[in-house]
Amino acid sequence: MREKIETLLKAFIVVSSAVVFLALLSSVLKYFLPGGEWIVSGIFIITGTWLVYRAMKPKRRYFSVCYYVNNMIGNVMFAGEHYTAVLAGKIVRESLRDDGDDIPDDCHVTIISCTEVMKKDFDHAKQQGSRA
Amino acid sequence: MFTTKCFIRMNTPELRAKLEKMGYQVCHCAEGATAVFLMAVEGDIHAVHYEELDIFADEVKSGKCKLIDCGDNELLFLALAAMRDDTDKDQYFVHDEEIHWVNQGAYIPKGSLFKCLVDKYYLDPYNTTPKFHRATVNEIIDYFQSQKS
Structure with a gap:
């Protein structure tokens, strides 16, 4: 209040x-x-x-998603207007494919956690080039 | 720093590219047409050439060669070659307890291996994450051999 x-x-x-x-x-x-x-x-x-x-104007928000897929645990950050588990799953698959992993579209992605982060943390993580 | 010396009985450009991406220095000797096996030794990739095969096979048989034989199991070779002591990225861990995330439809039995894709994977201060430990060489070998059979 x-x-x-x-x-x-x-x-x-x-x-x-x-x-x-x-x-x-x-x-x-x-x-x-x-x-x-x-x-x-x-x-x-x-x-x-x-x-x-x-x-x-749409607000840009920054998310850090921790996931479990195909016996792999990782973390990915993305920017967008909102977060949904389906969107996060799609981003995780794309991120893994970019790194050379063969992940089919129907592969189940378990989202362990999703945290909204500040832009400076997002930019820092991107600079570090981490997939987490 | 890479910790595990091993070799694989194959040599392809794709495999060399994966090793290079992992941080290995691939020696020019691995690119020759007669280079048949690849060895991962302390951050470097070298090849065993066709004409050296007999000597190499004798060394492996006699135990003089201290490298772990991965056969032609590429996944096992990559998992062992990736082992290092300065990061958790691309390292294998073993679940020390069963995980059952009912809301996510996920069940992971105790003892299963998982690969970590982040630099530092640690327990949170509230100890809410499941227990796990870094996989040993033997655990990795057992896991990949059971996957193959």
Whole structure:
């Protein structure tokens, strides 16, 4: 509950600051550049579009999946909008095939665990070139 | 560092590529047309040539050759050649207890081998993962020989 109130307060502060900033900008422009309201409207449209786009665009999430398949235990990381066991199974098979293992499509993949990780951990693991 | 010396009674470009990928230095001697057997020795791959076969066979028979004979079992050779002491990747482990993940439809009997594909495979602090130990040379040989028969 406390986190929700904190987030709500933060959102209120951000919106209030933006409104005050734009009102100030509008006054300054009116003073120095009479008839320049279109600039303020333009800024409103651009900023609003960007904020709505940020809120609406699909969120990229990062997952670390530990699996058991064909007497092998391994780990694979992938990025996507969501996690499902079917998707993870498909990614595990593709990862093993990339490494030269012959894994048929109907081979059962046991997902031992799936953890959501931070982007920096994902990037670090990719840099290390690990399959885990 | 690779720990197990062994040889296989075959030599193919695919096998050499797999060994190279594993981290072995494949000697040029293994690429010749007369190179019939491959030996994995301390990170290097060398070949036994057709003209040396009799001497090599005598050394194997007399026990002078300390390399493990994998016959023509490629999986066994790769499993033994992969054994090293600085990583868990591509190493075989043995389940010390039965695993029955009912929700996953998975049953793994005690004593079965599995291959680890990650660098470090360890018990978690809460000790929730099943017990296992690193497979010995004899366990690997038994496993692959039983798979073949």
